[in-house]
Amino acid sequence: MENRIKALFEQKLQGLLSVYFTAGYPNLEDSVPIILELEKNGVDLIEVGMPFSDPLADGPTIQQSSEVALRNGMTIPKLFEQLKGIRQHTQIPLVLMGYLNPVMQYGMDRFLQKAKEIGIDGIILPDLPLSDYVREYKAMFEQNNLSKIFLITPHTPEQRIREIDSHTNGFVYMVSSASVTGSTNGNAVVNTDYFERVGQMGLRNPGMIGFGIHNRDTFSQACNHARGAIIGSAFIKALAQEGSLQQNIQTFIQSIKQ
Amino acid sequence: MNYNVDDNGFYGKFGGAYVPEMLYQNVEELRQNYLKIMAEPEFQEEMQLLLKDYVGRPTPLYFAKRLSEKYNTNIYLKREDLNHTGAHKINNTVGQILMAKRLGKKRIIAETGAGQHGVATATVCALMGLECIVYMGEVDIERQAPNVARMKMLGATVVPATSGSKTLKDATNEAIRDWINNPEDTYYIIGSVVGPHPYPDMVARFQSVISEEIKAQLKEKTGTENPDYVVACVGGGSNAAGAFYHYLDTPEVKLVAVEAAGLGVDSGESAATSVLGREGIIHGSRTLLMQTEDGQVTEPYSISAGLDYPGVGPLHAHLHQSGRAIFESITDDEALQAVLELTRLEGIIPALESAHALAALGRIGAKPDEVIVVNLSGRGDKDLTTYLDRFELHGK
Numbered sequence: 001m002e003n004r005i006k007a008l009f010e011q012k013l014q015g016l017l018s019v020y021f022t023a024g025y026p027n028l029e030d031s032v033p034i035i036l037e038l039e040k041n042g043v044d045l046i047e048v049g050m051p052f053s054d055p056l057a058d059g060p061t062i063q064q065s066s067e068v069a070l071r072n073g074m075t076i077p078k079l080f081e082q083l084k085g086i087r088q089h090t091q092i093p094l095v096l097m098g099y100l101n102p103v104m105q106y107g108m109d110r111f112l113q114k115a116k117e118i119g120i121d122g123i124i125l126p127d128l129p130l131s132d133y134v135r136e137y138k139a140m141f142e143q144n145n146l147s148k149i150f151l152i153t154p155h156t157p158e159q160r161i162r163e164i165d166s167h168t169n170g171f172v173y174m175v176s177s178a179s180v181t182g183s184t185n186g187n188a189v190v191n192t193d194y195f196e197r198v199g200q201m202g203l204r205n206p207g208m209i210g211f212g213i214h215n216r217d218t219f220s221q222a223c224n225h226a227r228g229a230i231i232g233s234a235f236i237k238a239l240a241q242e243g244s245l246q247q248n249i250q251t252f253i254q255s256i257k258q
Numbered sequence: 259m260n261y262n263v264d265d266n267g268f269y270g271k272f273g274g275a276y277v278p279e280m281l282y283q284n285v286e287e288l289r290q291n292y293l294k295i296m297a298e299p300e301f302q303e304e305m306q307l308l309l310k311d312y313v314g315r316p317t318p319l320y321f322a323k324r325l326s327e328k329y330n331t332n333i334y335l336k337r338e339d340l341n342h343t344g345a346h347k348i349n350n351t352v353g354q355i356l357m358a359k360r361l362g363k364k365r366i367i368a369e370t371g372a373g374q375h376g377v378a379t380a381t382v383c384a385l386m387g388l389e390c391i392v393y394m395g396e397v398d399i400e401r402q403a404p405n406v407a408r409m410k411m412l413g414a415t416v417v418p419a420t421s422g423s424k425t426l427k428d429a430t431n432e433a434i435r436d437w438i439n440n441p442e443d444t445y446y447i448i449g450s451v452v453g454p455h456p457y458p459d460m461v462a463r464f465q466s467v468i469s470e471e472i473k474a475q476l477k478e479k480t481g482t483e484n485p486d487y488v489v490a491c492v493g494g495g496s497n498a499a500g501a502f503y504h505y506l507d508t509p510e511v512k513l514v515a516v517e518a519a520g521l522g523v524d525s526g527e528s529a530a531t532s533v534l535g536r537e538g539i540i541h542g543s544r545t546l547l548m549q550t551e552d553g554q555v556t557e558p559y560s561i562s563a564g565l566d567y568p569g570v571g572p573l574h575a576h577l578h579q580s581g582r583a584i585f586e587s588i589t590d591d592e593a594l595q596a597v598l599e600l601t602r603l604e605g606i607i608p609a610l611e612s613a614h615a616l617a618a619l620g621r622i623g624a625k626p627d628e629v630i631v632v633n634l635s636g637r638g639d640k641d642l643t644t645y646l647d648r649f650e651l652h653g654k
Contacts, residue, residue: 054422056431056542057435059435067421070554076552077552099539100276101539101549101553102552103553104538105536105552105553126278126279127539127542128276129275129276132276151278151280153280153283155441156283157283175279178280178438180435
């Protein structure tokens with residue numbers, strides 16, 4: 001079967017909206033309801049965060065949601081149990097995102113096989129070095145038909161961007177500025193030069209912009225420079241609002257898309 | 259067996275640089291330059307002069323007569339407590355601040371546990387006129403108040419880390435996040451032999467002056483540069499790395515690494531990583547790590563803020579796994595006992611961290627003709643409140 005991420009980028013050329021949420025937040029059993037509700041509201045791709053005790057690349061919002069999720073009892077086996085059977089309900093592309101240590105303890109081999117069984121399409125592990133991936137894991141990812149998505153930043157040199165692009169399939173995750181997640185710089189997505197530079201490189205993979213995208217303005221600016229954008233912290237804040245999960249998701253996604 | 263770092267940044271299977279892409283360029287810049295810069299004659303000259311005239315090196319190697327009598331062996335103390343700022347930490351910060359200057363960085367960040375590394379960083383920043391931000395766990399700010407005051411005096415900004423256990427691990431997380439947010443102008447002075455390659459190797463090299471001096475001093479005093487044992491405490495492991503460094507390839511010198519058992523290794527309140535840890539990734543390095551079955555980092559505990567860390571430097575993980583070093587764990591109570599013992603026998607008040615190394619003397623079983631060097635990594639001024647409480651000396 002064709003990888004759903006690849007299919008998505010073939011079908012839809014611009015304005016793709018990807019949403020990140022931390023599995024197990026606000027409540028342990030919310031993972032599947034959140035996925036289904038996001039799809040219903042027209043989100044194109046979903047990143048399911050696997051909470052970690054020490055999320056180095058994340059700002060306070062995702063740190064706190066991770067803490068709550070872990071306290072609620074979220075683990076990789078628990079998440080897999082929740083997502084089992086998800087493909088009977090939705091065909092939206094799903095990406096698992098988390099830090100290397102919990103995956104290493106679960107076992108990379110077992111993790112990738114299980115992800116494939118469930119129908120996951122891609123994996124993001126920000127602290128897995130490219131060199132380790134190429135040497136030890138790339139073949140395993142390919143066997144399981146899983147995209148490995150890598151990050152690039154405004155400081156990544158051209159040669160390394162090309163190297164990353166050559167080992168990525170799915171999309172290139174363009175970190176908008178030098179920051180952890182959830183930093184917002186008013187309403188401006190400032191790094192136009194960087195986006196244009198990457199845009200002109202003619203990469204094999206489409207680009208998605210993330211970090212600091214938090215409302216309609218920043219989303220639409222990002223979409224002018226890449227195939228789409230990723231929202232994480234702002235969505236997690238929306239989930240913490242009073243009201244039902246359904247209402248909160250609907251209100252937030254509409255505020256981005258309209 | 260090779261105990262030094264290999265070309266890929268590994269000690270055996272431990273080490274490496276497991277950092278998100280946001281830090282890749284910074285770590286890579288350092289990796290490509292650190293050995294080159296350290297080898298420059300001007301760099302060495304500037305560093306050696308500061309170590310001599312500013313830090314006060316060489317520190318004495320002191321034959322502790324009464325302590326030796328008590329244990330019926332020959333005990334020498336390497337007096338790192340006599341360094342400027344009161345601990346070995348400044349050996350490393352002097353080196354790294356010169357590195358930061360060579361790399362053109364203007365803003366310095368650091369993490370600290372007991373506050374000794376924070377003070378040592380704030381000190382060299384004052385000396386060089388550079389901005390200094392120190393991340394420190396909220397719990398540690400509380401229990402190491404004198405060092406917080408010193409950092410403020412020196413003009414540093416102390417930022418409390420309020421996540422997780424609010425100790426050294428969390429302070430390190432915050433410092434790394436700061437570095438992600440400020441990749442261009444900022445240099446991160448890591449205080450221990452932890453973090454992504456090349457930090458563990460660079461810090462070990464800056465601390466290696468300790469064993470370099472021990473060799474020369476012991477030769478002068480005993481006629482041989484090799485003791486039978488070198489004993490040092492290990493949190494992240496920088497003072498131990500420095501004390502072991504020039505003995506790594508001399509197997510007849512037994513290396514003893516002493517970890518904090520807290521309330522006991524089986525109590526659930528401990529920081530003895532070699533006993534309780536499994537292989538994993540923390541702060542950019544593959545090493546031994548205290549963690550749950552699911553790979554979540556667990557909260558360590560020790561009375562000593564400087565040893566209260568759930569991991570251990572990759573060099574030490576390798577020394578443990580290869581059997582090159584003997585690992586001991588010492589409880590809070592045993593360490594406190596050792597504080598009182600050294601104070602009353604030798605008139606030296608040690609830091610809580612260093613007291614863990616002293617407390618291992620009874621475990622070693624050295625013979626009357628053998629020689630033990632204990633690295634006395636720091637002095638106890640910062641721990642006086644704890645000591646007065648625990649020894650019930652208030653109002654006496």
